[in-house]
Amino acid sequence: MHPNPASFNHAIMDAYASELKASGHEVRIRDLYALGFNPVITLSDYAMLDRGESPEDIRQEQDHIRWAGVVSFISPIFWAGMPAVLKGYVDKVFSLGFAYSFQGDRPKGLLRGKKAVILNSTGGSLMYYRKSGMLDSIRTTIDGGIFRFCGIEVLEHRFFMGVPIATPAERKMMLAEVRDIARSLPP
Numbered sequence: 001m002h003p004n005p006a007s008f009n010h011a012i013m014d015a016y017a018s019e020l021k022a023s024g025h026e027v028r029i030r031d032l033y034a035l036g037f038n039p040v041i042t043l044s045d046y047a048m049l050d051r052g053e054s055p056e057d058i059r060q061e062q063d064h065i066r067w068a069g070v071v072s073f074i075s076p077i078f079w080a081g082m083p084a085v086l087k088g089y090v091d092k093v094f095s096l097g098f099a100y101s102f103q104g105d106r107p108k109g110l111l112r113g114k115k116a117v118i119l120n121s122t123g124g125s126l127m128y129y130r131k132s133g134m135l136d137s138i139r140t141t142i143d144g145g146i147f148r149f150c151g152i153e154v155l156e157h158r159f160f161m162g163v164p165i166a167t168p169a170e171r172k173m174m175l176a177e178v179r180d181i182a183r184s185l186p187p
Ligand SMILES: Cc1cc2nc3c(=O)[nH]c(=O)nc-3n(C[C@H](O)[C@H](O)[C@H](O)COP(=O)(O)O)c2cc1C
Pocket: 002, 007, 008, 009, 010, 075, 076, 077, 078, 079, 080, 081, 121, 122, 123, 124, 125, 163, 164
C-alpha cells in the first residue's frame, strides 16, 4: 500500500515476496494503488452486500483472501493507522457474511484457519511510539479490531520505525528482518 514504486514500502514488499517465493510459497500481490482500487464504499455496494452479494471489485478481492493461507498487509502508518486505501479495502472486502457474522448478538469470525502478517513503517521513533501508547493502540485496532475479530491469527505485526531518517545501513537491517519474517512462515 504505497503509491510510489521507489518507496521503502515497495522495497519491503519485494524483499518479503521474493523470500517467500524462494521458500516455496505461492504469492499473490495486490498493489492497491497500482490496481486503482476504489476504497470508497458506495450506496450500491451497501445495498448489494446487504443482499449477501458482492460487487465485482469486492468479489475479486474476497477470492484472493479465500485463497490465501497468510494474508499480509504492508503499509506505512498514516495518521496513527492504515492509509485510507487500505482502510477502505477492509471496509469493503472484509464484509458481513464473508469475514464475520453474528450468532445472536455475538460476532463470529468466518476466516478461521487463516493467518496474518502486518508490516508497518513509521515516521515516528520507537521511543515516541512506546511512550505515547500509540504502539499498543495500533496493535489493538488492527490486530484485534480487524484480524482477530474475523478469526485470523496474527503471526507477526512488525514496525519499522523512523524510516524517513534511517540510514542505508539501517534500512538494510530492516529488510533483513523482513526476509527473516518471510522465512519464519509455516510451509
Ligand atoms: C499522510 C501521511 C500521514 C502520516 N502519518 C504518520 C503518523 O501518524 N505516524 C508516523 O509515525 N508517521 C506518519 N507518516 C510518515 C510515514 O509513515 C513515513 O513517511 C513512511 O512510513 C515511510 O515509508 P516510505 O519511505 O515507504 O514512504 C505519515 C505520512 C503521510 C504521508
